[in-house]
Amino acid sequence: MILYVLRRLAASLVLTVLVSMITFFLLSTSFDGIVRGMLGSAANPASVQLKKAEMGMDRPVIAQYFDWLFHALRGEFGVSYFTSEPVGSAVWNHFTVTLSIVLVALSLTVVISVVLGVLAASRGGVVDRLAQGASLFGYLVPNLLIVIGLVVVFAIKLDWLPATGYTPFAEDPVRWLAAIVIPVIGLMVGGIASLSAQIRGAMIGELRKDYVRTLRTRGISTRSIVLRHALRNAAGPALTVLSFEFIAMLGGALIIENVFALPGIGSYSFNAALQGDVPIIMGLSLFGVLFVVGINLVVDVVNGWLNPKARLQ
Incomplete structure (x- = not known):
């Protein structure tokens, strides 16, 4: 039973990383539009590039993602771009x-x-x-x-x-x-x-x-x-x-x-x-995936307890 649970946990971890990575890469395609929305009427090509550099959006996307993942593993999900509210507490509330x-x-x-x-x-x-x-x-x-x-x-x-x-x-x-x-x-x-x-x-x-x-x-x-x-x-x-x-x-x-x-x-x-609001969207997606994966894991474990044949599958 322990081996069964460990296999499910490993699969859940891989799924969580894949979903968060795909979400971040999709969001990265709209970084210019996000920055323009933050700058409003003051947006021009020079100011957009300056703001992106200030927020670290000018770096390679893969580097930005692993930086986010590293902080997320430590429980640091950043703050909202627009309200400066911590992502973790905002999503949980x-x-x-x-x-x-x-x-x-x-x-x-x-x-x-x-x-x-x-x-x-x-x-x-x-x-x-x-x-x-x-x-x-x-x-x-x-x-x-x-x-x-x-x-x-x-x-x-x-x-x-x-x-x-x-x-x-x-x-x-x-x-x-x-x-x-x-x-x-x-x-x-x-x-x-x-x-x-x-x-x-x-x-x-x-x-x-x-x-x-x-x-x-x-x-x-x-x-x-x-x-x-x-x-x-x-x-x-x-x-x-x-x-x-x-x-x-x-x-x-x-x-x-x-x-x-x-x-x-x-x-x-x-x-x-x-x-x-990229930090909020990433926090929401991560929280949602973890919750859904957790529910499926609990169901798999209960099914394995009720039906030993399920563990073999």
Whole structure:
């Protein structure tokens, strides 16, 4: 198991370096435009070259990248070109907002999907048809349309929830919860549709296997068979889908944050990209890659624990 984890860590490290390198090289193609944007009306060829030399942008790109990488390995990510705010603290402060929304959405998605998938597979009949209908609804109806409908009903007509804005949890938990209700529902719909369908299919396959019939002949209760045996064996494929959904929710949060004016990583990265704030963009890309790689690593390790065959693959 230790060797398995070390192999995954090595692959994750290589991926992180490659993504950061590609991002930096792509940004380097627009250094002239970034400097002109910083200088404004005072920009001319001479002043642009002078500013680039002052910021170290006139050096070879590969040298600039390894200089950035060396400082990043020491936890030094630089400061914003426009606000002089340290990149590490700025990215973390905005990321916590996004993470609070995504984690709530993911937790509710897991609970609802497991309940729907297990009930549909073990009960069948009307329960199964209702669960499949709910999944189909989540697949067919766009999340943004659902969000708009919720805003119209609960924020505009009933005035129960705020249409935009965000309140930190530490400041007022009730207002924080009210601010994230609609965004969380918008993130959950598609996730529940795919995850519950995956769990249902995996559970049906497990409940038809020979070991389940053997357990039943030994007098083991159906509840114990479903929850202690079949669900664990069905968890591997579902965990893989869950990791994809988590990443998809992070991507969806980038859009929803701009719609609801939430101070998360989505609106922050959008503004940084418009300004060409290279240190912020590099910090965001590195943080995002590390987070996604970390999630995939955790899923791989859990899959390896649940299914020893996965470690051999």
